[in-house]
Amino acid sequence: MTGENEKNYIVVERLHKYFSQRGSADMHILDDINFTVKKGEVICIVGSSGCGKSTLLRAICGLDPDHEGTVRIDGTEITGPDKHRGMVFQEHRLFPWLTVSQNVGYALNGISKEEKQEKVKQYIELVGLNGFERSYPRELSGGMAQRAGIARALVNNPSVLFLDEPFGALDAFTKISMQKELKRIQKRSHTTMLLVTHDIDEAVYLADQIIVMSERPGRIQNIVPVKLAEPRDRNSYEFVEIRKIIYNEFFN
Amino acid sequence: MNKATAKNAGYAAEYIILVAAIIGVWIVMGSTGNLNPVIMPAPSKVGNTILSLIQSGELWESLGISVARVLQGYLLASVLGIILGILIGLSNHLERLTGLLIQLIKPIPPIAWIPLVILWFGIGEGGKIFLIFLGGFFTILINVIDGIRQADTKLIEVSTSMETPFFKHIFMMVIPSAAPNIFTGLRTGLSSCWMCVVAAELVSSTTGLGYLIMNARQFGKTDVVIVGMLTIGITGKIMDSLLKLAEKLVIRWN
Numbered sequence A: 001m002t003g004e005n006e007k008n009y010i011v012v013e014r015l016h017k018y019f020s021q022r023g024s025a026d027m028h029i030l031d032d033i034n035f036t037v038k039k040g041e042v043i044c045i046v047g048s049s050g051c052g053k054s055t056l057l058r059a060i061c062g063l064d065p066d067h068e069g070t071v072r073i074d075g076t077e078i079t080g081p082d083k084h085r086g087m088v089f090q091e092h093r094l095f096p097w098l099t100v101s102q103n104v105g106y107a108l109n110g111i112s113k114e115e116k117q118e119k120v121k122q123y124i125e126l127v128g129l130n131g132f133e134r135s136y137p138r139e140l141s142g143g144m145a146q147r148a149g150i151a152r153a154l155v156n157n158p159s160v161l162f163l164d165e166p167f168g169a170l171d172a173f174t175k176i177s178m179q180k181e182l183k184r185i186q187k188r189s190h191t192t193m194l195l196v197t198h199d200i201d202e203a204v205y206l207a208d209q210i211i212v213m214s215e216r217p218g219r220i221q222n223i224v225p226v227k228l229a230e231p232r233d234r235n236s237y238e239f240v241e242i243r244k245i246i247y248n249e250f251f252n
Numbered sequence B: 001m002n003k004a005t006a007k008n009a010g011y012a013a014e015y016i017i018l019v020a021a022i023i024g025v026w027i028v029m030g031s032t033g034n035l036n037p038v039i040m041p042a043p044s045k046v047g048n049t050i051l052s053l054i055q056s057g058e059l060w061e062s063l064g065i066s067v068a069r070v071l072q073g074y075l076l077a078s079v080l081g082i083i084l085g086i087l088i089g090l091s092n093h094l095e096r097l098t099g100l101l102i103q104l105i106k107p108i109p110p111i112a113w114i115p116l117v118i119l120w121f122g123i124g125e126g127g128k129i130f131l132i133f134l135g136g137f138f139t140i141l142i143n144v145i146d147g148i149r150q151a152d153t154k155l156i157e158v159s160t161s162m163e164t165p166f167f168k169h170i171f172m173m174v175i176p177s178a179a180p181n182i183f184t185g186l187r188t189g190l191s192s193c194w195m196c197v198v199a200a201e202l203v204s205s206t207t208g209l210g211y212l213i214m215n216a217r218q219f220g221k222t223d224v225v226i227v228g229m230l231t232i233g234i235t236g237k238i239m240d241s242l243l244k245l246a247e248k249l250v251i252r253w254n
């Protein structure tokens, strides 16, 4: 049974999502989404703006349980959020009134002060924010705030990490170094990750599988496995080949 | 001197010129004999009155009594306003239940309550403090409710998705997020408390600044009336500045 749960760690079955609209019929946003994720895998979901990526992520992590179909993680049906599943949002969503350390430590409850301090320190170091522990979010750059958000999502040692366009607002340089950092974190923690992006390069660099979504209603158009050796070279022939495949999914 | 301090010095100079101009006009009118001392005493007369009221201790005594009343009513209004505001702000049910009632009572000026308050409490201290409480309470309550209602749903979602314990959620998420509105409520509440203390003392008291003013009016001592008014203005301003300072210290993150 354990083996089965590792192979089918996340199972999304016949997921449909409708949003009610004032005046007219309900909008069909997600149409029959089915896929499975192995434990420790990184899945990237790509699709154009408005195709329902955020909606799908919110359904899977339990933030929006109002949908048809089922989502199971490790054999348990998901009906609401859980602190053992981390979420990094499209906007950093740090609490403006808390310092970086307080934000990172916010999710930690029911452990001793020393233990908490130790963990916060560890994750602040992991995302390279040492020296900014006492800064408020407004004193951080966009990339630093996003890293603080990642540290906060990781601090509870989540079994699954959901990331919704975490680097969408960053410049190209910061973005690439953040992708490297996320990869490093993933290699160390083996956390299962679902990451939404509209950056094809980012998806090919990070993913074990890329889920390509089509628009209106959002459907899975294709699932592309990415079997590239690590560390991945963005300019290697194989990398470019996969990028082409994904590119052609959209522009053909 | 850097740019900012130069600018501040400029503002300060403008300030002083404005005040000096007002007093100047007042002095000139007084010295040309255009002012009836009962209607508007000359500045020198008012200055002398300030000194003599300070020396006799009369001013301090009245001020102390009024301030003590304000603080009692205001403290009560703040504590109840904040606690009830949080409860109502958090609960849709409570908000629906109390909304209409609050909206109906709020527009009634506290002064209109005076006859009822005298009937209920007599003319003792309790009535005055109740009136001051009324003056501050609804302002504070409404601002706190608004602050809680306006909390960013995206941040609330973060807190709840982490399964944050209830009291932690209240103290680390809900209250800080409403803090700017809470302070707005506390500051406007304080000024309405000041209005109420004077109103209460004008009507039914033998002590306090309001009484000082009312009593002076009856004897045609307009200079004392003006001193009383100035004292209220200055004290109100000082208390507001203290609150502003507290706000700055508490809301460090902006």
Ligand SMILES: Nc1ncnc2c1ncn2[C@@H]1O[C@H](COP(=O)(O)OP(=O)(O)OP(=O)(O)O)[C@@H](O)[C@H]1O
Residues within 6 Å of the ligand: A019, A020, A029, A047, A048, A049, A050, A051, A052, A053, A054, A055, A056, A198
């Ligand atoms: N709360 C909501 N109520 C009604 N409609 C919604 C709601 N949230 C999203 N939608 C609709 O669902 C569709 C998908 O939205 P979603 O946010 O999932 O897109 P997305 O793929 O994440 O886009 P982007 O890349 O721009 O973030 C959009 O058409 C949007 O209008």
Ligand SMILES: [Mg+2]
Residues within 6 Å of the ligand: A053, A054, A055, A090, A164, A165
């Ligand atoms: Mg989105």
